[in-house]
Amino acid sequence: MNDAGHSNIMKPEDTAELRQLYADFEAEHLKPLWTQIDDLMPVVPNPKAVPHVWKWSRLFPLAERSGDLVPVGRGGERRAIGLANPGLGGKAYISPTLWAAIQYLGPRETAPEHRHAQNAFRFVVEGEGVWTVVNGDPVRMSRGDLLLTPGWHFHGHHNDTDKPMAWIDGLDIPFSYQNDVGFFEFGSDRVTDYATPRFSRGERLWAHPGLRPLSELKDTVSSPLGAYRWEFTDRALTEQLLLEDEGQPATVEQGHAAVRYVNPTTGGDVMPTIRAEFHRLRAGASTPPRREVGSSVFQVFEGKGSVALNRTETKLDTGDLFVVPSWVAWSLQAETQFDLFRFSDAPVMERLGFARTQVEEAGR
Numbered sequence: 001m002n003d004a005g006h007s008n009i010m011k012p013e014d015t016a017e018l019r020q021l022y023a024d025f026e027a028e029h030l031k032p033l034w035t036q037i038d039d040l041m042p043v044v045p046n047p048k049a050v051p052h053v054w055k056w057s058r059l060f061p062l063a064e065r066s067g068d069l070v071p072v073g074r075g076g077e078r079r080a081i082g083l084a085n086p087g088l089g090g091k092a093y094i095s096p097t098l099w100a101a102i103q104y105l106g107p108r109e110t111a112p113e114h115r116h117a118q119n120a121f122r123f124v125v126e127g128e129g130v131w132t133v134v135n136g137d138p139v140r141m142s143r144g145d146l147l148l149t150p151g152w153h154f155h156g157h158h159n160d161t162d163k164p165m166a167w168i169d170g171l172d173i174p175f176s177y178q179n180d181v182g183f184f185e186f187g188s189d190r191v192t193d194y195a196t197p198r199f200s201r202g203e204r205l206w207a208h209p210g211l212r213p214l215s216e217l218k219d220t221v222s223s224p225l226g227a228y229r230w231e232f233t234d235r236a237l238t239e240q241l242l243l244e245d246e247g248q249p250a251t252v253e254q255g256h257a258a259v260r261y262v263n264p265t266t267g268g269d270v271m272p273t274i275r276a277e278f279h280r281l282r283a284g285a286s287t288p289p290r291r292e293v294g295s296s297v298f299q300v301f302e303g304k305g306s307v308a309l310n311r312t313e314t315k316l317d318t319g320d321l322f323v324v325p326s327w328v329a330w331s332l333q334a335e336t337q338f339d340l341f342r343f344s345d346a347p348v349m350e351r352l353g354f355a356r357t358q359v360e361e362a363g364r
């Protein structure tokens, strides 16, 4: 478009010489900015990842079938099935930075020990009976628990029961892959400790609110506490809503209680690349549409409600997962009391100075 009022518009005339110039660029492995700036530098984030919902009622039977057909062991390492964002070209990335998978371990099975630079966690939406052994410390996995496997910690899992168990894994695999930071090492072909203690050594040392062992005064980049138990999460959320009932400040907004899981040595996020939170809405409550830089994944833990992603609403039940790509507006509506686990790449975005949030005002 040639407009006299915009005489500095950068649109060269399409001539044979120009085409030759572009061909010569190609031959020298050069790409001009001016032909691709809209894609490279959008006015607001324009993610390739798309909002998407995965139903637990469809995921779980598929994981079960994998349990029948695919043995777990050395080589493939884990019976984990990654949630692949439909916008990301078939890769098992739920977002450009995050991996989310359903992992399934059959009765009496062992997933062998290994370690990797990637940070990982497990969140348990149902079931029990598996212990994850992290750097030799057996950690019980039960419903509602968040279990950490920070980067370069050895870990394996074993099922101590006659029933299968499934949970979700969250990792920074796409971030690590894009930036070529991954290292990997095999450990024991079995787990190094088959004990099944109720509480891990890490919890016995660290899980006492507001109390830090004097033997552990050096801050660590990831949390030294490997397990965040449901009873504490539930109690914290319950008390926030009770305090709100009493007219006291406690909730993030009316009817919306929330906690962040933190590293007790720093008060910051549990791991350097992944933030984990838990949100509870009262029946009938909703959150205003929010846009944030970076991506998030939610899993419904309990209750019924819906999510609106760029104003498209989807009903949600226990176990359902959804991804919120960067700058996609999301809001939650609770039909019953509605509990959701959330993880995101916010620690990366905040530390690098890219974080932004926009909350739409009510009625817009």
Ligand SMILES: [Fe+2]
Binding pocket: 114, 115, 116, 120, 155
């Ligand atoms: Fe692993």
